[in-house]
Structures are given as C-alpha cells and as structure tokens.
Amino acid sequence: QVLLVESGGGSVQTGGSLRLSCVASLSSFRHYTFYWYRQVPGKPRDLVASVGIDGTTDYLDSVKGRFTIHRDMNENTVWLQMNALKPEDTAVYYCNARRLNNDFWGQGTQVTVSS
Numbered sequence: 001q002v003l004l005v006e007s008g009g010g011s012v013q014t015g016g017s018l019r020l021s022c023v024a025s026l027s028s029f030r031h032y033t034f035y036w037y038r039q040v041p042g043k044p045r046d047l048v049a050s051v052g053i054d055g056t057t058d059y060l061d062s063v064k065g066r067f068t069i070h071r072d073m074n075e076n077t078v079w080l081q082m083n084a085l086k087p088e089d090t091a092v093y094y095c096n097a098r099r100l101n102n103d104f105w106g107q108g109t110q111v112t113v114s115s
Contacts, residue, residue, distance in 0.1 A: 009109030020080040022095030034078040038091035085113045
C-alpha cells in the first residue's frame, strides 16, 4: 500500500524551476501536516518546507523566497514549487505526512541542478 507518491523531479540548470508533487492516499488528508525534506548522500535529511492543517507554512532559510509549498484539499496533493534553483538544491526530495502517531514517507524524487 503506497500512501505518498512523489513526482516532478528532474535535471535543470541554475536558475531553472521544478514543481514537485506528492499525491497522498490518506483518508484524513486535511488533518495531516505535510513536509518536504531533502537529502544528499552521506548527510542527514533536511527539512525544506512544511504546511500545516490550517495552511500555515514554514521554510528552510536558504529556500525562502524561492520555494513555495501548497496543499490542494480537492486533489489530496501537496506541491513544492521551486524557482531560481541552485546547484546546492541538488538532492533527493521526500514528502512526509504526520498526524498523531502516523508518520508516512514517500519514495523520494531526485532533483539535480547543474551550474
């Protein structure tokens, strides 16, 4: 049973844009807080952005003004719009959903930004 499916990763040049999507097969989608994390080999997973059940958002300082997280209640989808991409944004990006004792992760999608 796959609950979170990410897509939208790819390879772009510096300054380019990508939009990641996370489709959630969760019966109580609106009650979950969603997060986007990223990870490069050999380093811990970093929290990039979050969106709460009330739509409140928060961002890693280095992506503020460039990334936007958005949740669509009708499509059970969480988006991460990434603009002005930099080589240091290169990572595998993971979607995470949490509610009470439930903690779900997607399989990850690779984002590569070349200089």
